[in-house]
Every structure is written in C-alpha cells, then in structure tokens.
Amino acid sequence: MNYSIFTDTMADMNWKEIEEKGNAKVPVLFPLGVIEEHGPHLPLGTDIYLSYAICKKIKYKLIELKTDCLIAPPYYWGINHCTGSFPGTFSLKPETMIMALTDIFENLHQFGFDQVCCVNQHGDALHVNTIINSIKAANEKFNMSIRLLMEPYDLYTYGLSGKEDFIMLDNAAYSPELFAEDDANEKDLLDIHAGALETAAMEYFYPDAVRKEIVNQLKSYSLTESSLNEWIAGGKAVKNVVPLGYAGNPAGYEKKISTGKAIFEILADYCAKKIIEDTLAK
Incomplete structure (x- = not known):
C-alpha cells in the first residue's frame, strides 16, 4: 500500500501557502476517525482512510465549482468504546479528545480559518458526542463556524x-434503490461494522487495503437484539459477540461497490454546494 492520508492536505503545504489561504478565509474540510479493528480483512485505519477520501471528493467537487478549500491534517486519535478490547484499537478519554480537538480548532482560527466542515466516519456514540461537544465549545470560544456532517437517521x-x-445535515437526494437489499437472505442483516458496504468503500478507494484472500472466506455474521446491546455496552x-471483529457480510462487498460509489458522488456534490451556500451566507 503506497498511499498517504496527508496527500492534498495542509500537511503537504508550506507556511506561506497556509498564510495566503488563511487570509482568504477559505473553508476547511477536517477528516475525523479512529484507529480501530475492522475484522481480519481491513486495516485498523479504515475509518480515517474513508473520512479522508470523502474530504478529497468534496474538495475536487468544490474545485469544479470554482471554489477554493483546504483539507486539514486528518485526526485519528478518537474514542473506541465498543471495540476497545481488541488489540490495535486505540482509544482516548473524552476529556483528552476534547482538549486536543479544541486546541486544533484554535490553531485553525489563529491561521485565519473560521469555516470548518468535519467529516467523521466512526459511529461510536461516545466518539461522536465528544466531537459535538468539542465543536460547540470551539464555536463559542473562538466565534467560529464549525459543523459536523451528520446523517438524518x-x-x-x-x-x-x-x-x-x-x-451540517446530509439532505442529499439519495435514491431508495441504493439502499435496497437485493439478496433476500441478507434483508435483516445488521451490516454495521466492517461488513459489505464498508468493505466495498475501502475496495473503491483503496483496493490494495482489502485482504482479498481473507474477505472471500468470511461468513455472513449478524448481531441479534441482545448481542447488539452488548456491542453498544x-x-x-x-x-x-463479534469474535472476528466484524458484523455484516464482508464477502458480499463486490455487489456494493457501485452503490458506495454512487453514494459518495451524491454526498460530495451535496456537501460542496452546501459549503458554497454557507460561505456566501457569511
């Protein structure tokens, strides 16, 4: 695997370029995620890889629409309440994460950036709540406009x-057919972690990261109502509850690649237009 999540971000720029963009008050995209187990077939960095990839798609859409933006260096020291017992899963205390994110937001403010769109691909409730609390604190303290991209559900x-x-609510117009399950056997499957869709997303963005020799041997595995409660606890x-660290049907990822591609295209287009709308409103 020969890719870097710093490519096309502020980390690859020099300080004079940052100063110029800060003076121009361009919007910033901020990828957020964690380092967490994703079964035996995906890397620990899956969540931050996907957040970063989505930010890149949004950036390219903004460029197509003649709007400048930056991607902040990806942040991946988050909270893993559910999978914290697996080796390789790193997790911070909420208070540590709040302090780190608040300092990062203050840095961006000092550089001249006040409009920030946070893109997070890790669904742990404690992690998301901590991001929200950090954003609220920074918006109030530094008079910034920081928002977290969130799905209506x-x-x-x-x-x-x-x-x-x-x-920033994702109100993009997704076709219901995108989320329809074409396999009757998988209709009630809880594909919530390292399953078909997440594996398909990694295959779409980072095909070398998916362990093909492993994923095709994995059996469909769903959480029940009681085991889901254990997962959340x-x-x-x-x-x-999840002995191999995944919940879903990773081996079915190939059928979901076109679905994932369509979803990410729609999402990136929606977010780019929303960011432009917000910039004009300011």
Whole structure:
C-alpha cells in the first residue's frame, strides 16, 4: 500500500501557502476517525482512510465549482468504546479528545480559518458526542463556524433536530434503490461494522487495503437484539459477540461497490454546494 492520508492536505503545504489561504478565509474540510479493528480483512485505519477520501471528493467537487478549500491534517486519535478490547484499537478519554480537538480548532482560527466542515466516519456514540461537544465549545470560544456532517437517521441517537448551527445535515437526494437489499437472505442483516458496504468503500478507494484472500472466506455474521446491546455496552464481552471483529457480510462487498460509489458522488456534490451556500451566507 503506497498511499498517504496527508496527500492534498495542509500537511503537504508550506507556511506561506497556509498564510495566503488563511487570509482568504477559505473553508476547511477536517477528516475525523479512529484507529480501530475492522475484522481480519481491513486495516485498523479504515475509518480515517474513508473520512479522508470523502474530504478529497468534496474538495475536487468544490474545485469544479470554482471554489477554493483546504483539507486539514486528518485526526485519528478518537474514542473506541465498543471495540476497545481488541488489540490495535486505540482509544482516548473524552476529556483528552476534547482538549486536543479544541486546541486544533484554535490553531485553525489563529491561521485565519473560521469555516470548518468535519467529516467523521466512526459511529461510536461516545466518539461522536465528544466531537459535538468539542465543536460547540470551539464555536463559542473562538466565534467560529464549525459543523459536523451528520446523517438524518443519526439525529435521534444524539437528541438533535438537525437545525443546530453545529450540524451540517446530509439532505442529499439519495435514491431508495441504493439502499435496497437485493439478496433476500441478507434483508435483516445488521451490516454495521466492517461488513459489505464498508468493505466495498475501502475496495473503491483503496483496493490494495482489502485482504482479498481473507474477505472471500468470511461468513455472513449478524448481531441479534441482545448481542447488539452488548456491542453498544462495550468492554471485554464484545469479543464474544463479534469474535472476528466484524458484523455484516464482508464477502458480499463486490455487489456494493457501485452503490458506495454512487453514494459518495451524491454526498460530495451535496456537501460542496452546501459549503458554497454557507460561505456566501457569511
């Protein structure tokens, strides 16, 4: 694997270039994720790889629309409450993460950047709540406009309406057919971690990262209502619930590649236009 999540980000720029973009107040895309087990077939960095890849797609859409932007260096020291018992899964305390993110937002503010779109591909509830709390604190303290991209179906989990000034709601027009399950045997499958769709996304963006010799041997595995509660509770018992570290049907990823590609294209187009709309509103 010969790719870098720093390519096309601020990390590959010099300080004079950052100063110029800061003076121009260009919007910033901020990839967020974790280093976490993703079964025996995907790398630990799957979540941050995907957040970064989505930010790159949004950036290229903005460029097509004649709008400048930057991608901040990806942040991957997050919280892994559910899978924390697996080797290789790193996890910070919420207070540590809040301090780190608040300092990063302050740095961006000092550089001249005030409009930030956070893209997070890790669904752990404690992780997401910590991001939200960090954003709210930074917006108030530094008078910034930082927002977290969020899907409508996640709002209830976090007690949100979607109208909050720290949320960029994904209201893109996705065709229902994109999410239809064509395999009747998989209709009720809880494909929530390192399953078909996430594996397909990695195959689309980083084909060398998917262990083909392993993934094709993996059997479909779904959580039940009770085991899902154990997954959410976290702790050592999770390894008994998902012994190989995945929940879903990773071997079915090839059927989902075109679906993932379509979803990411629609998402990137929507986010780019939304960022332009917000920039003009300011």
